[in-house]
Amino acid sequence: MFDYLIVGAGFAGSVLAERLATRSNKKVLIIDKRPHIAGNAFDHYNEEGVLVHKYGPHIFHTNSKDVFDYLSQFTEWRSYEHRVLASVDGQLVPMPINLDTINKLYGLNLTSFELEDWFESVAEQVPVIRTSEDVVVSKVGRELYEKFFRNYTRKQWGMDPSELDKSVTSRVPTRTNRDNRYFTDTYQAMPLNGFTAMFEKMLAHPNIKIMLNTDYKEIIDVIPFKEMIFTGPVDEYFDYKFGKLPYRSLDFKHETLNTETFLPTAVVNYPNEHAYTRITEFKYLTGQKHPKTSVVYEYPQADGDPYYPVPRPENAELYNKYKKLADQTPNVHFVGRLATYKYYNMDQVVAQALTLYKKLTEKTEEDKAIAEIEKIVIKGKSLNGSAIKISSKNGNH
Numbered sequence: 001m002f003d004y005l006i007v008g009a010g011f012a013g014s015v016l017a018e019r020l021a022t023r024s025n026k027k028v029l030i031i032d033k034r035p036h037i038a039g040n041a042f043d044h045y046n047e048e049g050v051l052v053h054k055y056g057p058h059i060f061h062t063n064s065k066d067v068f069d070y071l072s073q074f075t076e077w078r079s080y081e082h083r084v085l086a087s088v089d090g091q092l093v094p095m096p097i098n099l100d101t102i103n104k105l106y107g108l109n110l111t112s113f114e115l116e117d118w119f120e121s122v123a124e125q126v127p128v129i130r131t132s133e134d135v136v137v138s139k140v141g142r143e144l145y146e147k148f149f150r151n152y153t154r155k156q157w158g159m160d161p162s163e164l165d166k167s168v169t170s171r172v173p174t175r176t177n178r179d180n181r182y183f184t185d186t187y188q189a190m191p192l193n194g195f196t197a198m199f200e201k202m203l204a205h206p207n208i209k210i211m212l213n214t215d216y217k218e219i220i221d222v223i224p225f226k227e228m229i230f231t232g233p234v235d236e237y238f239d240y241k242f243g244k245l246p247y248r249s250l251d252f253k254h255e256t257l258n259t260e261t262f263l264p265t266a267v268v269n270y271p272n273e274h275a276y277t278r279i280t281e282f283k284y285l286t287g288q289k290h291p292k293t294s295v296v297y298e299y300p301q302a303d304g305d306p307y308y309p310v311p312r313p314e315n316a317e318l319y320n321k322y323k324k325l326a327d328q329t330p331n332v333h334f335v336g337r338l339a340t341y342k343y344y345n346m347d348q349v350v351a352q353a354l355t356l357y358k359k360l361t362e363k364t365e366e367d368k369a370i371a372e373i374e375k376i377v378i379k380g381k382s383l384n385g386s387a388i389k390i391s392s393k394n395g396n397h
């Protein structure tokens with residue numbers, strides 16, 4: 001009998017498998033319907049020997065020392081700061097928008113101070129910032145919004161920024177200095193030998209059994225287990241009882257080219273041209289030296305594998321119905337980007353999984369304490385014949 005069945009071998013599932021096996025001595029079966037571990041962070045050497053990310057570019061960044069220290073047990077790191085250019089008005093300019101973006105785009109020579117005033121002069125007054133349009137027009141005005149955000153967002157999400165929660169475009173800052181890094185987190189690094197190698201180390205423990213190419217529905221009635229950790233789509237778990245939660249998908253077109261480099265930087269965004277949103281050249285991310293180079297084009301899709309929860313109020317409302325049900329489902333724990341319907345980065349999922357682990361062990365500690373009390377009480381009962389009722393927060397007793 002397994003203590004835990006973990007559905008999904010991405011960050012959420014693998015962190016929990018590792019903690020439960022190594023720290024709590026639990027017997028864990030982790031399964032994935034895909035033929036590999038590492039979930040969407042899966043990377044591999046392609047036919048030409050170039051290390052690529054199968055499900056699009058994954059760049060690790062976090063402000064959490066705890067998350068970074070935790071993952072550092074399973075990998076060495078390669079320092080890497082991510083830089084992106086956007087193709088706008090026939091030029092490649094830094095994205096996020098910064099001082100150089102504006103000077104290059106408009107042929108100006110502004111200083112940082114002057115740019116602050118310039119942004120103020122073009123920004124729109126928005127009394128309450130609610131949507132992804134509000135966020136951008138209130139900072140940089142309508143023209144830059146249209147050049148950099150409106151069409152990219154329409155392509156990526158299949159809807160206008162005015163229909164999406166402010167959290168989506170808030171991911172991309174605006175700067176008045178010349179900092180051209182995509183992220184400013186304290187820790188920015190890539191696993192030295194790739195993500196998959198890191199996951200292999202996490203899961204290499206005698207208490208952990210791995211089963212791939214398996215949907216949990218195929219084994220749920222066959223393999224006995226005590227508790228389940230579910231990291232797939234929460235609406236699928238409940239058979240779409242309240243209707244489908246919208247997820248945005250992507251089609252990844254991978255190419256290997258007979259040239260050492262292809263792009264001037266790791267990623268080029270195309271807000272206004274092409275059906276794809278961005279091209280990524282992996283060698284910038286991985287630091288690999290190779291005479292050839294591999295790139296991926298991302299084509300947003302309505303249907304396909306669920307990659308992005310879609311942040312907007314009606315979806316949050318629908319998710320809350322599923323969450324209520326999830327909270328009432330005994331011995332099943334929902335965690336990760338799909339199971340909690342959150343547009344989370346990798347580090348946020350690791351943090352969420354570590355928090356769940358803590359909760360599960362606190363529960364175990366409480367269970368142990370109650371078992372001890374039960375023993376004493378039962379002994380007591382046999383001595384004086386009077387029963388004492390015991391209750392627990394978990395309702396298990």
Ligand code: FAD
Pocket residue numbers: 007008009010011012013031032033034038039040041055056057058059060061214215216217231232233250307308335336337338344345346347349
């Ligand atoms: P997943 O990695 O999706 O793992 C869930 C697993 O569950 C999957 O492997 C799936 O096959 C399995 N599963 C689902 N249903 C079942 C079932 N019924 N039976 C068995 N198995 C099942 N984050 C960053 O921090 N930096 C980035 O640069 C970044 N770039 C991204 C780029 C793209 C294109 C995408 C889509 C995401 C990106 N992310 C990035 C986010 C990152 O992928 C997620 O935060 C992280 O992978 C989520 O981990 P997870 O374990 O919650 O989910």
Ligand code: UDP
Pocket residue numbers: 086095148149150152153156168169170171172269271
């Ligand atoms: N975005 C945009 N133009 C860009 C980059 C981003 O409009 O050049 C918007 C778009 O809506 C995108 C969101 O900002 O989905 C978040 O961008 P991020 O790069 O964080 O997306 P991810 O890497 O998660 O796909």
